[in-house]
Amino acid sequence: MSAAELLEPAGAGVEIVPVTTPAEMDRFIRLPYRLHAGHAHWVPPLLLERRETLDPKKNPFFQYAEVAFFLAVRNGRDVGRISAQVDRQRLSLRPDGVGHFGLIDGEDDPAIFAALTAAAEDWLRRHGMTYVMGPFDLSINEQMGLLVDGFDTPPMLLMAHDFPYVAPRLEALGYGKEKDVYAYYYDIRDEFPKAVRRMLDRPLPPGTVLRPVDMSRFLEEIRSLTEIFNEAWFDNWGFAPLTPTDTDYLASSIRPLIEKDLVWFIEIGGEPAAFIVVLPNLNEAIADLDGKLLPFGWAKLLWRLKVRGLKTARVPLMGVKRKFAKGLSGGQFSWLLIDACRRSCLKRGVQTFELGWILEENGPMRRMLENINARIYKTYRIYGKPL
16 A cells, blocks of 8 residues: 555545435445456356345345445445444344444445445444444355455355455454455365265264255255254354244245255254255356346356256355264264265266355364365455444
8 A cells, every 4th residue: 555545534535325215225236246347257146136135125134133335436436335234133142242344345445445434333333333343245144254365266156256455455444354264165076085985884873864855845944954053053153043034034045046955954863963055056157147137147047057057066054963063973964964965966067066154263174174175265354343
């Protein structure tokens, strides 16, 4: 950063516009499409999905959170955006005064990022927050973290792809690292090592069943998944539980992508004990659609998903209930779930998985993935700052 930039007043020439109308929200959603146009590794998300995610009438996050959206405008032109969120449900579990920012993007100008973060910080202070953390788009159970390493490959489904200059701009404004989370790249065509195969071949505990999702009772199955997730991840950094309305929303959101062999459960004595979800990497199918399904996007998308097939997939969720996670059985369950997804996806022609996010301190999971030659290929950072 030059001396001139350091001396430039925060927000010089930049107007902050709170998003209050449908037209302003449309500008907020569409801004990244202009900013990233022509960048090889950015995948335009579907506009339909973005509108639904940011619609208070559709996304249950708005039922227990307060959210504000801001546009940065210079000379009548949108040049940046940011959101600010207060997750009251999370604060009821951890009353730490932490509010969140998210959906940050902008042209490479320190004044733009100074104005955007100041707007979010001021809004959070007015809502009683004493610390800001992010980016979360909009919650930790949706998209999180700013890409700080791995700009040379496109993002997979529900993962962010940021400009390399955003992190330095935040750091210049006093934001520091809170946590890194990793995305692992795994070539599923590689055979498991012998030690892993021995683990898989061990007899299962009595009453243990590995089975695929029952699509005839899909909502009930997703509720079982949610129960395991909330119990397994409760003590993890940043945990925010999935509510019943979150569960219903999750079920409706992923239902079009799910088939029987993409979600697996382990039951012990009829009790759901562990699960894994693998999602086809929709970004592989929509990269050239510019976010639009009309007039021909639907046909291209369906053909690519159902006929041509995809080569990549993402494992966004896996969990083992804590009472079953200890000892050899817990490790065996994780391997069984990964292997079940691996085998089913190989039959579909999938070649690689992304597994993430993985917290940097999650040693057991990181060692497990590295034992099968999975490697970190993207790093996302959560930043924080006192208010």
